[in-house]
Amino acid sequence: MKITIIGTGYVGLVTGACLAELGNDVFCLDVDQHKIDMLNNGGIPIHEAGLEEIVARNRAAGRLQFSTDVAASVAHGDIQFIAVGTPPDEDGSADLQYVLAAARNIGRHMTGFKVVVDKSTVPVGTADRVRLAIEGELTARQSDPQQCPVTFSVVSNPEFLKEGAAVEDFMRPDRIVIGCDDTSEGQLAHAMMKNLYKPFNRNHERTFWMDVRSAEFTKYAANAMLATRISFMNEMASLADKVGVDIEAVRHGIGSDPRIGHSFLYAGCGYGGSCFPKDVQALERTAGAYGQELMILRAVEAVNNQQKHVLGQKIVARFGDDLSGKHFALWGLAFKPNTDDMREASSRVLLRELIQRGATVAVYDPVAMPEAKRVLALDLGPTFDQQRIRFAHNAMDALTGADALAIVTEWKTFRSPDFAQLKAQLKTPVIFDGRNLYEPDAMADAGFEYHGIGRSVLT
Numbered sequence: 060m061k062i063t064i065i066g067t068g069y070v071g072l073v074t075g076a077c078l079a080e081l082g083n084d085v086f087c088l089d090v091d092q093h094k095i096d097m098l099n100n101g102g103i104p105i106h107e108a109g110l111e112e113i114v115a116r117n118r119a120a121g122r123l124q125f126s127t128d129v130a131a132s133v134a135h136g137d138i139q140f141i142a143v144g145t146p147p148d149e150d151g152s153a154d155l156q157y158v159l160a161a162a163r164n165i166g167r168h169m170t171g172f173k174v175v176v177d178k179s180t181v182p183v184g185t186a187d188r189v190r191l192a193i194e195g196e197l198t199a200r201q202s203d204p205q206q207c208p209v210t211f212s213v214v215s216n217p218e219f220l221k222e223g224a225a226v227e228d229f230m231r232p233d234r235i236v237i238g239c240d241d242t243s244e245g246q247l248a249h250a251m252m253k254n255l256y257k258p259f260n261r262n263h264e265r266t267f268w269m270d271v272r273s274a275e276f277t278k279y280a281a282n283a284m285l286a287t288r289i290s291f292m293n294e295m296a297s298l299a300d301k302v303g304v305d306i307e308a309v310r311h312g313i314g315s316d317p318r319i320g321h322s323f324l325y326a327g328c329g330y331g332g333s334c335f336p337k338d339v340q341a342l343e344r345t346a347g348a349y350g351q352e353l354m355i356l357r358a359v360e361a362v363n364n365q366q367k368h369v370l371g372q373k374i375v376a377r378f379g380d381d382l383s384g385k386h387f388a389l390w391g392l393a394f395k396p397n398t399d400d401m402r403e404a405s406s407r408v409l410l411r412e413l414i415q416r417g418a419t420v421a422v423y424d425p426v427a428m429p430e431a432k433r434v435l436a437l438d439l440g441p442t443f444d445q446q447r448i449r450f451a452h453n454a455m456d457a458l459t460g461a462d463a464l465a466i467v468t469e470w471k472t473f474r475s476p477d478f479a480q481l482k483a484q485l486k487t488p489v490i491f492d493g494r495n496l497y498e499p500d501a502m503a504d505a506g507f508e509y510h511g512i513g514r515s516v517l518t
């Protein structure tokens with residue numbers, strides 16, 4: 060099938076590459092010329108396992124092209140996926156300017172039937188706004204006597220991939236959610252979407268068909284549920300620290316109940332990324348617009364904001380308010396492993412806190428170092444100087460002369476380090492483990508002073 064993807068970011072690039080891999084003819088559009096040039100020169104702007112190979116293979120086969128040409132992109136795809144960003148607006152609601160700009164472009168250039176798919180995470184009712192934006196452009200063109208009437212259908216198909224496992228998730232989805240309306244155009248869209256996703260449903264049916272608004276809502280409800288589990292465990296961990304309980308033991312104890320399950324029950328130093336923080340906020344704003352307060356989500360957000368300071372607070376409790384003259388090692392910068400994404404990463408909060416209190420820091424992340432340099436320069440402004448933050452060559456190099464190690468991202472490579480070497484590199488053997496990678500008893504036996512999250516067991 061002929062597919063256009065509008066927006067070549069994490070979701071758009073993975074969607075485009077994977078749909079090409081399945082044999083579709085895919086045209087990826089972006090407004091960012093630099094990104095398109097990089098892709099056309101064989102580069103990949105993001106870190107995602109397996110993506111580079113798929114992009115290279117499908118470009119070579121002529122099934123995947125990258126361009127900034129809007130008219131050509133609209134002409135190409137019978138199905139037009141909108142996969143642009145929906146960042147938080149000033150009040151926390153989803154900023155739809157990029158989605159609506161993409162919709163207007165479609166309306167401006169389309170000459171035949173199109174299925175317009177909202178793949179971006181968008182609030183309930185956005186499909187109606189996309190339809191109106193396209194209709195507005197079509198109406199403006201009606202003065203053109205050459206113009207035949209053209210029809211379209213707007214479909215909601217939210218994306219559930221996880222950064223760090225995006226290709227795998229897209230290729231083997233737990234579920235595919237598609238919302239169509241029941242007009243004749245909606246029925247045609249339903250048939251075309253069913254055809255497109257047929258390869259994913261071979262073993263068993265994974266597609267949940269529903270109305271458009273329910274599909275839009277499903278994405279927010281899913282992210283809100285996951286964020287809630289994390290904040291719940293973080294709140295339990297804070298109490299565990301006070302009452303002398305090991306939250307990891309508790310996690311096993313409750314996760315084994317199938318009604319609860321093991322996933323997303325990890326206490327840590329807060330969730331980040333481009334989705335949970337903004338989607339929780341956007342759902343709260345949607346509720347507010349309808350006169351409802353989402354009390355649980357307000358608490359989820361508050362707990363998470365507080366949790367991003369937990370490592371800083373533990374460091375201050377140990378070393379004092381004034382950290383001038385102190386030097387720390389920081390392992391992990393990305394908001395989670397296997398990605399270079401630094402959006403809303405907990406590392407940014409901790410780094411700002413340490414630097415503002417006068418400390419120096421040596422940081423290391425297996426893939427996010429270039430992105431971190433870009434982002435930290437924006438975060439820290441004039442205080443960002445390479446004297447205060449050193450970008451280490453590797454994990455062990457970061458430790459040299461540090462008063463303590465803080466761990467923020469649970470990269471696999473940090474799970475089983477050579478503890479003897481680790482201890483020898485540090486000035487004092489103190490570890491603040493923001494992801495509970497190690498066992499307190501084993502760390503004590505190895506001669507470390509160990510501070511986990513919710514692991515202050517009274518013995």
Ligand code: NAD
Nearest residue numbers: 066067068069070089090091143144145157179180218222
């Ligand atoms: P991103 O910022 O990585 O990419 C968005 C891209 O859209 C950018 O390259 C930007 O230049 C481009 N763009 C903006 N306006 C455009 C226009 N008018 N025409 C063409 N291109 C345009 O964003 P992302 O992380 O891929 O997220 C996209 C959407 O998918 C968001 O709504 C997000 O909430 C949702 N989502 C993201 C993830 C994730 O893990 N990142 C997962 C599921 C859903």
